[in-house]
Amino acid sequence: MTDQPQPSEGALPAKPTAASRTTLSHIMTGSDTNLLGTVHGGVIMKLVDDAAGAVAGRHSGGPAVTASMDEMVFLEPVRVGDLVHVRAQVNWTGRSSMEVGVRVMAERWNESTPAQQVGSAYLVFAAVDEEGKPRQVPPVVPETERDKRRYQEAQIRRTHRLARRRAIKELREQRVAEGIDD
Numbered sequence: 001m002t003d004q005p006q007p008s009e010g011a012l013p014a015k016p017t018a019a020s021r022t023t024l025s026h027i028m029t030g031s032d033t034n035l036l037g038t039v040h041g042g043v044i045m046k047l048v049d050d051a052a053g054a055v056a057g058r059h060s061g062g063p064a065v066t067a068s069m070d071e072m073v074f075l076e077p078v079r080v081g082d083l084v085h086v087r088a089q090v091n092w093t094g095r096s097s098m099e100v101g102v103r104v105m106a107e108r109w110n111e112s113t114p115a116q117q118v119g120s121a122y123l124v125f126a127a128v129d130e131e132g133k134p135r136q137v138p139p140v141v142p143e144t145e146r147d148k149r150r151y152q153e154a155q156i157r158r159t160h161r162l163a164r165r166r167a168i169k170e171l172r173e174q175r176v177a178e179g180i181d182d
Contacts, residue, residue, distance in 0.1 A: 012138040017147045020058035021089040024051040027109055028082045039078035044104060048072070048121050051086040052100040056125035059090045059098060060137040064125040067097065070157060072121040082106040085115060089147075091122070092154030096134035098125050099154040122157060 026047055034040040049066055056064035078084060085105040092099040104119035129135045142148040175182070 012136055014139040014141045015059060016141045017089055017091075017143050020055045021087075022051060022055050022058070024054070024086045024088075026084050026086075028078055028080055028084060030080055033080060036077075037080075039080070039082070039084075041074060044074070044078060044084070044119060045069070045072060045121075047084065047086045048088075048102045048104065048119070049123065051088040052102050052121075052123040052125065055088040055090055055100050056098050056123075056127070059093070059140065060125075060127035060135075062127065062129070062135070064098065064127045067124040067126045068161070070122040070124070070161070072119070074119045076106070076116065076118040078104075078106050078118055081109050083109045083115075084118075089150075090140045091147075091150040092158065093137050093140045094158070096127050096137055098127070098137055098140070099123070099157065100125060101150055101154070122154070124161075 024047060028039045028043070032039045032043045049069070053064065053066065083106065085107075086102060087105065088100050088102045090098050091101045100123045102121045102123065103117060104121075105115040106118045107113060107115035127135045127137045140151070142151040
């Protein structure tokens with residue numbers, strides 16, 4: 001495992017983490033609520049995907065599509081009247097994919113108390129061309145110690161995602177070979 005991305009032949013120029021970092025803010029209203037009267041998790045997930053998509057598009061210099069969402073964690077309920085800030089950045093890049101880390105913060109719209117973290121998620125985006133085919137993305141260069149830690153953690157998550165996919169594929173193939181058709 002490396003601490004920094006390694007340039008390869010024909011690679012695009014690297015971009016620092018800060019180049020595509022963004023914050024999306026939205027005030028939660030009654031139309032965002034679930035049956036319990038708090039903000040619906042799907043509303044937060046959409047904001048997360050929107051912010052992450054903006055970051056992925058900025059970093060890659062064009063369209064990028066959501067490939068997966070890992071570890072969406074809801075830490076605290078979000079209420080009507082909360083001002084939600086969704087902060088996103090590219091943590092890691094591959095050839096055509098990017099992991100985007102997202103932190104969700106909330107504060108009361110009419111109070112001067114500090115925002116508190118209410119959620120987090122990791123999403124993988126694939127950069128695509130006009131025909132929807134994967135296209136190369138620039139490497140990301142972690143700038144701070146926190147960025148370097150996030151880069152290393154993203155590599156671990158990628159290794160786990162690939163191992164999980166491989167294990168599931170092997171299990172399914174084994175079941176088919178045994179004549180088990182579910």
